[in-house]
Amino acid sequence: MLDLFGIDEVTLAAYRLWLCHEVLSVPEVAEMLGEPLVAAGRARDRLVELGLLLPSRERAGHYVAVHPEAGLDHLLQAQHEQLIRRHERLLLARAQISSFVSDYLESRPGGDTAEVRRIDSADQARAELLAIVGRAEREVLALHTRREWSSTLTREVMPVELRALRRGVVMRSVLPRSVRLDELGAGYVRTVAAHGLDARMIDDPRLDATAVDGRIGLVRLGRGFATGQTLLVRTPELTALLLTLFEQVWEAAEPLSGEAMAAPGDGDDAPNDTERLLLRLLSLGMKDEAAARHLGVSVRTVRRMIADLMARLNARSRFQAGSLAAQRGWF
CATH class of the missing domain: 1.10.10.10 (Winged helix-like DNA-binding domain superfamily/Winged helix DNA-binding domain)
Structure with a gap:
């Protein structure tokens, strides 16, 4: 835990030696630790800088350890003050984010409460997808079954999905079979599946939609994000219809096999x-x-x-x- 103060393992071991012995020199500490003299010297410098070590007045080139409680208490106090300042900055940042959200919502046609909103911009559609997945609390259901499934979008959404999975969000996706032939797409599936994604495969040119927490859906019309339009759906009736569609496709889809997504060169010592x-x-x-x-x-x-x-x-x-x-x- 003392790495909080910038004390590494060698420095900590050196400090223990100085605590256990009344007075020691740097060469003596280096010999006792079995570390190079330069490493022991760096440890000495850090301990002196932190006020945990003092030069001996009686023996030149030797050092005496300061009592741990006295030496570390001021460091703890300094860290505590830093935490308070950090907390204050976080509160200010949250307030600033809230103002950004207000500005963003005011600039959108129909605001953020419209039951069905049409999105004509491909960039805005991508941003909306990242936003709703990023705010997911319970579940994300995704249908991306078109063969032109975007590898670019994969790179953008993967970090957001990984963070959601770490928060405990359940995530199921139905993907096109062609993903097995795309190195980037297959790598995406392997990575996200390793963190909890449950994925299946099917080919259906009509389906491209995402539902989050059973209350909001993003349905892409035309040919995905690159062209066509996107609908942001918030009505309970339409969202329920989207969930029903997902479950039907999920039942018909092919479960993802480990062999199908295995990367080249896999073996006993291959990485996860x-x-x-x-x-x-x-x-x-x-x-x-x-x-x-x-x-x-x-x-x-x-x-x-x-x-x-x-x-x-x-x-x-x-x-x-x-x-x-x-x-x-x-x-």
Whole structure:
């Protein structure tokens, strides 16, 4: 937990040694820890900076640990004050978002309460889809059964769907069979299914709709988002009809098999879908911290996953791991 103060494992171990011994030098700590002298030096510098270590006045080059309670109390207080300031900023941000929402709703024809609203803009239709899925509380049901199902839209909606699944939202989708032949689409299905998506397949050129929480639906007419119109439906009668249609198509659709969506190069040591997504993110130059936020895990977990992948690939560096993973078709 002390990583909250920027204290890593080596620094923490060094501090424990200084606590247990009346006075120690940096070389002595390095020897006792089995760490390089430079690592022990960095630990000493950090502890001095935090006020947890003081130079000895009696023995030059040696240091004395400050009592933990006295040394850490002011750090806790500083963190507490930062949390208060952060909370205040979050409240201000929420108020600002509320004003943005008001401005957005006022600019829309019919407002946000219209029972049926026609959307002519493809960009606005995509934005509406991301918005209703992002606000989902219980369930998202999606019919995307046209063969021209958009891989571009997949890239946009996947992060929103992953966040919804992490919140506990139930998500079922019916997709076109052609998704198995599209590398990006198949990767999307594997990734989201690994996080809880229940998917089936069927081909039907008429169906392209999404229902959220049984109370709002987005029905796309014509040829999907690229052309045609979209209807945003809020009436209970029409939403219930959309739910009935979904269940009928769901019963007729083909359950998704693991073999059908298996990626090239799968084997006993092949990565799972989360690891594949991590490899793809790293190949795009994403830092560990950003990848952790994208996956919804800690930075430590991301680094542990990377270390495990490197071991399975017998790679000595991340660059070599990326090259070997690409050769195996892991992403």
